[in-house]
Amino acid sequence: MAKSKSRRPPRIGDAPVFRNTMIAVVLTLVALVIIAPLAVIGYEAFSRGIAYFGKTIANSDTRHAILMTALTALIAVPINTAFGVAAAWAITKFDFPGRRLLLIVIEIPFSVSPIVAGVAYLFVYGLQGLFGETLQSADIKILFALPGIVLASMFVTAPFVARELIPLMQAQGRDLEEAATSLGASGWRTFFFVTLPNIKWALLYGVILCNSRVMGEFGAVSVVSGNIRGQTNTLPLHIELLYHDYNAVGAFAAASILAALAVVTLIAKVALERRGAGRVRRPSLAGTAPDISETTP
Amino acid sequence: MKIRLDTVVKTFDTFRAVHGVSLDIESGELVALLGPSGSGKTTILRMVAGLEFPDGGAIYFGDENATDIEVRHRGVGFVFQHYALFPHMTVGENIAFGMKVSKTKRSGAEISERVAHLLRLVQLEGLQDRFPAQISGGQRQRVALARALAVDPKVLLLDEPFGALDANVRRDLRRWLRKIHDELGITTLFVTHDQAEALDLADRVVILDKGRIVQTGTPEEVCRAPASAFVMNFLGDANRLKVTVSDEKAQIHNVTFEAPDIADGPAELYFRPADVTWREDGHGIQATIARVIDRPDSRRVLALTVDGQSIEFDAAPEFPFRAETRGFVDIRRPRVYPA
Numbered sequence: 001m002a003k004s005k006s007r008r009p010p011r012i013g014d015a016p017v018f019r020n021t022m023i024a025v026v027l028t029l030v031a032l033v034i035i036a037p038l039a040v041i042g043y044e045a046f047s048r049g050i051a052y053f054g055k056t057i058a059n060s061d062t063r064h065a066i067l068m069t070a071l072t073a074l075i076a077v078p079i080n081t082a083f084g085v086a087a088a089w090a091i092t093k094f095d096f097p098g099r100r101l102l103l104i105v106i107e108i109p110f111s112v113s114p115i116v117a118g119v120a121y122l123f124v125y126g127l128q129g130l131f132g133e134t135l136q137s138a139d140i141k142i143l144f145a146l147p148g149i150v151l152a153s154m155f156v157t158a159p160f161v162a163r164e165l166i167p168l169m170q171a172q173g174r175d176l177e178e179a180a181t182s183l184g185a186s187g188w189r190t191f192f193f194v195t196l197p198n199i200k201w202a203l204l205y206g207v208i209l210c211n212s213r214v215m216g217e218f219g220a221v222s223v224v225s226g227n228i229r230g231q232t233n234t235l236p237l238h239i240e241l242l243y244h245d246y247n248a249v250g251a252f253a254a255a256s257i258l259a260a261l262a263v264v265t266l267i268a269k270v271a272l273e274r275r276g277a278g279r280v281r282r283p284s285l286a287g288t289a290p291d292i293s294e295t296t297p
Numbered sequence: 298m299k300i301r302l303d304t305v306v307k308t309f310d311t312f313r314a315v316h317g318v319s320l321d322i323e324s325g326e327l328v329a330l331l332g333p334s335g336s337g338k339t340t341i342l343r344m345v346a347g348l349e350f351p352d353g354g355a356i357y358f359g360d361e362n363a364t365d366i367e368v369r370h371r372g373v374g375f376v377f378q379h380y381a382l383f384p385h386m387t388v389g390e391n392i393a394f395g396m397k398v399s400k401t402k403r404s405g406a407e408i409s410e411r412v413a414h415l416l417r418l419v420q421l422e423g424l425q426d427r428f429p430a431q432i433s434g435g436q437r438q439r440v441a442l443a444r445a446l447a448v449d450p451k452v453l454l455l456d457e458p459f460g461a462l463d464a465n466v467r468r469d470l471r472r473w474l475r476k477i478h479d480e481l482g483i484t485t486l487f488v489t490h491d492q493a494e495a496l497d498l499a500d501r502v503v504i505l506d507k508g509r510i511v512q513t514g515t516p517e518e519v520c521r522a523p524a525s526a527f528v529m530n531f532l533g534d535a536n537r538l539k540v541t542v543s544d545e546k547a548q549i550h551n552v553t554f555e556a557p558d559i560a561d562g563p564a565e566l567y568f569r570p571a572d573v574t575w576r577e578d579g580h581g582i583q584a585t586i587a588r589v590i591d592r593p594d595s596r597r598v599l600a601l602t603v604d605g606q607s608i609e610f611d612a613a614p615e616f617p618f619r620a621e622t623r624g625f626v627d628i629r630r631p632r633v634y635p636a
Contacts, residue, residue: 183394185394
């Protein structure tokens with residue numbers, strides 16, 4: 001390859017030693033860091049057979065944790081979706097003072113540790129917190145109850161939908177909306193018939209990411225939920241409890257549910273990306289299917 | 298519908314895009330806003346459409362003050378440079394969109410009949426079920442026009458309508474747009490930076506520079522009598538020679554030109570490359586040929602005057618002279634502007 005008189009001089013990184021080393025390093029790391037733990041979860045969960053797995057899942061505390069997680073997602077995801085769409089729409093289609101600031105503020109949950117959010121909620125809604133006494137006298141329970149869990153989850157996942165939509169909507173510009181209004185369409189009509197159809201795949205992708213993060217959130221929720229078994233335990237918290245109880249199979253079985261969710265999310269992600277989500281380009285129903293060979297060498 | 302702009306002003310942040318522009322557009326007229334980029338022409342068009350609101354002045358549609366009417370109630374048809382067709386709708390759905398959201402309710406049959414009619418008008422029969430991504434650029438722009446016409450606009454506004462198309466398609470579409478305009482008689486205002494397009498298409502050309510109107514007139518008026526050196530330069534190739542004016546006469550090397558109403562002192566003499574005759578002797582400005590460039594229909598001669606100012610002129614394909622030849626340039630139709 002590296003012969004000095006070769007007619008085609010090797011490009012950088014073309015030497016086989018270099019190439020194979022790189023590939024080997026990456027594959028080893030992927031196997032050790034990502035594949036192995038997931039395989040262990042699957043193996044351990046079913047290590048005592050499917051019947052035992054079913055029994056573990058059917059445990060009332062586990063069922064309640066699953067219910068809590070689903071309930072949290074059912075509330076938090078739609079609210080954050082509405083928030084994300086509104087924020088992306090405002091940032092990309094209007095000019096207003098503080099636009100750049102809003103863009104930065106939306107990113108905060110990405111850069112701050114979730115536990116900080118949890119502690120912050122303690123200070124605001126806790127007994128010794130800002131609104132603690134008011135809330136207690138009004139007999140409203142936010143902390144150590146579902147509202148606290150939902151709030152903490154919402155904080156952590158606030159940026160997901162907006163982050164998916166903003167680059168796409170920025171690339172799409174305002175022409176389509178201007179065209180629709182110049183033709184006499186109202187704001188709502190423009191949104192539902194012109195904007196939404198052009199962002200739907202990216203939106204769905206953002207919703208799926210948001211959902212998987214809500215269901216998997218541990219740090220912020222563990223601070224505000226109080227970890228009461230059978231009452232305020234979400235699935236990730238419950239897994240930790242089971243593990244501390246030396247119930248490894250139960251922990252792995254519950255974890256396998258979250259892992260299965262991750263797999264579903266991945267499949268949805270790949271499927272949606274093939275439909276144009278996550279690409280900074282106007283997706284087109286008429287466009288040809290993207291060339292997959294480009295992404296999978 | 299007659300349109301009147303009355304000292305319209307628009308400022309973006311600190312940049313004054315439009316300085317007190319006043320303009321009357323007669324009903325049924327086809328007017329071009331012509332200017333270089335940054336001259337404010339698109340801003341003016343968007344203010345007429347209601348996509349931007351002026352900071353000062355007023356815009357009248359007929360006798361009605363339309364300044365504060367929002368775009369969806371203004372009744373304009375707007376055609377965007379990059380078409381802005383809805384990519385998720387077919388050609389037919391794109392054209393029908395305005396009728397479906399309109400307050401004047403139309404039945405489904407009525408809408409589809411009108412879509413078919415508009416498709417015939419823009420010569421795109423049979424493409425109704427294609428998506429915008431499946432048709433060519435020129436076809437997309439015609440769909441955009443049909444979509445704008447579907448809502449019976451009082452005014453048709455086009456923002457660089459042919460800017461994204463290649464030269465041949467542009468020329469065909471220009472002629473075709475003129476034909477459509479003559480058929481429908483709708484008041485039309487379009488923006489372009491291409492002087493050939495403006496002169497080819499418009500009844501009247503409004504030339505803009507730095508947010509101000511510098512000249513308004515028919516293509517003939519602006520071509521034959523450019524009001525300033527800027528207009529002279531912008532409309533086409535022009536040569537510039539430094540001259541000295543005294544007593545309304547411009548002087549350069551013993552050659553004098555009429556310079557009515559020009560103050561004494563240094564000035565600039567402009568002329569088109571086609572308005573030059575090369576002479577081996579006799580009168581004219583003494584010059585030396587520097588280079589001859591061949592073109593399909595003529596020869597372009599680059600020459601230096603005796604005091605070192607460079608000029609270019611067109612000569613017949615048979616022009617026999619080569620570089621280093623000395624002679625005289627005889628200038629026809631010179632125009633003198635203050636320096």
